[in-house]
Amino acid sequence: MRKKTVIGGDHVRATFYCEDCIAGMRRRLEPGSIDVIVTSPPYNLGTRYSTYDDTISRQDYLDWTRQWIEAAKGVLADDGSLFLNIGAKPSDPWVPLEVVSAIRDLLKLQNVIHWIKSIHIPQADVGRYGILSDDLTVGHYKPINSPRYLNDCHEYVFHITKHGNVKLDRLAIGVPYQDKSNISRWKRAGDGLHCRGNTWFIPYETIKNRTKERPHPASFPPALAEMCIRLHGLDRTKLVLDPFLGIGNTAVSALGLGIPAVVFEIDREYLSEATARAKAVVEAQEGRGSGRK
Numbered sequence: 001m002r003k004k005t006v007i008g009g010d011h012v013r014a015t016f017y018c019e020d021c022i023a024g025m026r027r028r029l030e031p032g033s034i035d036v037i038v039t040s041p042p043y044n045l046g047t048r049y050s051t052y053d054d055t056i057s058r059q060d061y062l063d064w065t066r067q068w069i070e071a072a073k074g075v076l077a078d079d080g081s082l083f084l085n086i087g088a089k090p091s092d093p094w095v096p097l098e099v100v101s102a103i104r105d106l107l108k109l110q111n112v113i114h115w116i117k118s119i120h121i122p123q124a125d126v127g128r129y130g131i132l133s134d135d136l137t138v139g140h141y142k143p144i145n146s147p148r149y150l151n152d153c154h155e156y157v158f159h160i161t162k163h164g165n166v167k168l169d170r171l172a173i174g175v176p177y178q179d180k181s182n183i184s185r186w187k188r189a190g191d192g193l194h195c196r197g198n199t200w201f202i203p204y205e206t207i208k209n210r211t212k213e214r215p216h217p218a219s220f221p222p223a224l225a226e227m228c229i230r231l232h233g234l235d236r237t238k239l240v241l242d243p244f245l246g247i248g249n250t251a252v253s254a255l256g257l258g259i260p261a262v263v264f265e266i267d268r269e270y271l272s273e274a275t276a277r278a279k280a281v282v283e284a285q286e287g288r289g290s291g292r293k
């Protein structure tokens, strides 16, 4: 794997750097040049990455978090958005909250989004819409066998900005009114959509062979990155960054939306998987004529 790999053509391209993101953001990117950052750093929960050691002390981890956030802040546009995905584990639920507290003086926490991985909806609670024929339990969760802890079915996505006043394209990821009579009742409901709110149900794609199809211990679904980019606003997004790329889901989403991306990852194998995925997106686009979605 070379240090720098570019996938794509004149229309839209993603630039992949195999290097430490703190040095990389400082060295390779112009100040204020990034509109949207979607990223998921290591969580310091002892995840077994191929290269990164996820078992450093909590204080070292929080110090390092401040360092990469400072580098990210330097390259983020004044009206840019940083979507920071971070999860916990039942026996250590503090990590996301400690991370966001540790950077409180650096940036503003504009929204807190809950990425829901699995949920149960009783038919009776759906009420008069009558669209469920039974109770519904959907999504994936890591089962734990514990008398103390609940299964962990969500992760945080902190929406962080420089001044706390970034305008969002809420209806770009809006949801239809269930009760259509609201459409005429609410003034701004003309297009039949309302804001999705901050609970996003995004299950992982079901796969048969984890090693082959999702060769990474802590990836997020591409749909998560896509929703973040759409929420910031496609018209206002010229360049997307992921400093902790993993197997490439942010790059794949950005390319799929016709938006250039620049990304960093220290692990060669993850990066090689990421570039292969990105190539497949570009090839599919070339096959059907590319452009913004």
Ligand SMILES: C[S@@+](CC[C@H](N)C(=O)[O-])C[C@H]1O[C@@H](n2cnc3c(N)ncnc32)[C@H](O)[C@@H]1O
Pocket: 019, 020, 021, 022, 039, 040, 041, 042, 043, 049, 051, 052, 216, 218, 219, 220, 221, 243, 244, 245, 246, 247, 248, 249, 250, 264, 265, 266, 267, 270
């Ligand atoms: C939680 S994973 C990201 C997964 C990614 N969102 C995906 O969907 O595949 C964090 C990644 O950060 C990488 N990493 C750790 N330290 C890094 C650093 N200093 N610079 C760049 N990448 C780093 C790890 O190798 C790991 O793949």
